[in-house]
Amino acid sequence: MVSLLGRQTLGVISGLGDFALFTGNSFLAALGSRKLFRRIVRSLHEQGTVCLPVILIVGIFTGLVLGLQGYHVLNRFGSSGLLGALVSLSLIREMAPVLASLMLVGQAGSALAAELGMQRQTEQIVALETMGIESRGYLVSPRLIASLFSFPAQTALFVLVGLWGGALSGSLLLGVDSGVYWSSVERAVEARDLRECFVKAALFGLLSIALCAYQGFHADRNRSATGARAVSAATTRAVVTSSILILVVDYAVSSFFV
């Protein structure tokens, strides 16, 4: 029992070390990679434009629900004028970075893990290495760099759309004065809230894309499955572990800022 626990702990520590090395080496590999900017732009398209609809849809409905629930709670205490503050702070501090990142992991992260997994299974990654091309520099670095920009940008969009959603349900449907709503937003949001929001978004982006890339890149390490099943297992693992990691890191960063 004790030895099993020890082996598991050592396995986790060694896995974390391997992941950290993979992420660090992928960043370093960017230094020697040519035509990197072109691939970063392509990655921004994958994590940005392609994921735009899901961010807009989830953002607007999150704002609508926050407006609706917030109004009924605040109205009990005669404070419905604070609806803008409630919606904006909930979105900026917690919901936008977390929900936008989870959506991006679901769409861009899973696609990345599956693509790299397939490339591993069909020897495309080995082929890059036989050509003298640093495979992490070519395949992973642009995705990591792009995530530092795309996740904060998508989070900002999520916040804007969410605020409009809150205004829609609060002002248009429930009768809170529009001016009161927006002035409450303006008074409540401080620079440190925005800083927390974007630090979280960039961190979630980097960690989750690195984790998805790591799982896909090493899809052949799975001893219980091969071929398409190994790719499917790597993709599932990538999405599940990234989602959990986002929530864990969210708590850690929130404690630091609060």
Place this chain on the structure above:
Amino acid sequence: MNSADTDHVLQVEGLKKGFNGRAVLRGIDLGVPRGGLFTVLGPSGAGKSVFLKCLANVLRPDEGRISFDGRPMGMGTDPAVKAAFRKRCSFLFQSNALLDSLTALENVSLPLEQTTSLNDAEIRDRSMEALRQLEMHEFADHHPGELSGGMQKRLALARAIVTRPELVLFDEPTAGLDPLRRNGVFAMIAKYRRMFGFTALVVTHDVPEALVASDRVALLEKGRICFEGTPAEFSLSDHPVVSGFRDSEKALAATIETIRHDPLVSP
């Protein structure tokens, strides 16, 4: 460097490789002469692909020494030596291993784009030239998934030769092809080997085609080289493993004849 090394572009000594305690290569000694087409024959599971991947630095050998142009390669080699080797050697995978998200032109351009300091116009010219030489220029904008198996093979060869390598390693280039297409692939290798002057090292189990196209052949059996010589010597060899592998059709005919006359196997 000894005198033998200068005659061989690739020299392998005592190469061993195993997986999970199972030995696949049990000590291979082989010299690949500069120029010409050298074929390593062997039955399925003999370790041919593992041998080729060790040569290409894709797999790390457990023991042994690999020298390219007289300079040691393989275990613990200086990264600069490995990088120089990879610039001078190309590997053609059995599965072709083309990047399916890139077009044919982008696939061929990739090694030039990433490993040379050529400008965009030069890269495009050289890549189009390689595609033209392999009669693939009309498909430059197609993705690998839109091409037939034979076209993909030619595209993979175009990508392999675009860097003007001195050595090209072919892993089972005729696997899964019908006899006519097998002939076509060997003819293509022989033609472009003469055209570009590289040394070709092919691993395959297709005996007739290999004997016609190759300058030298070796037979890999149970992780060891049990024969090396010219195709004529291979055809005349009375080595039991060579004759068993070479004359497998005759053995099959004898087996079928026995079955036909066996009263216990009635229709």
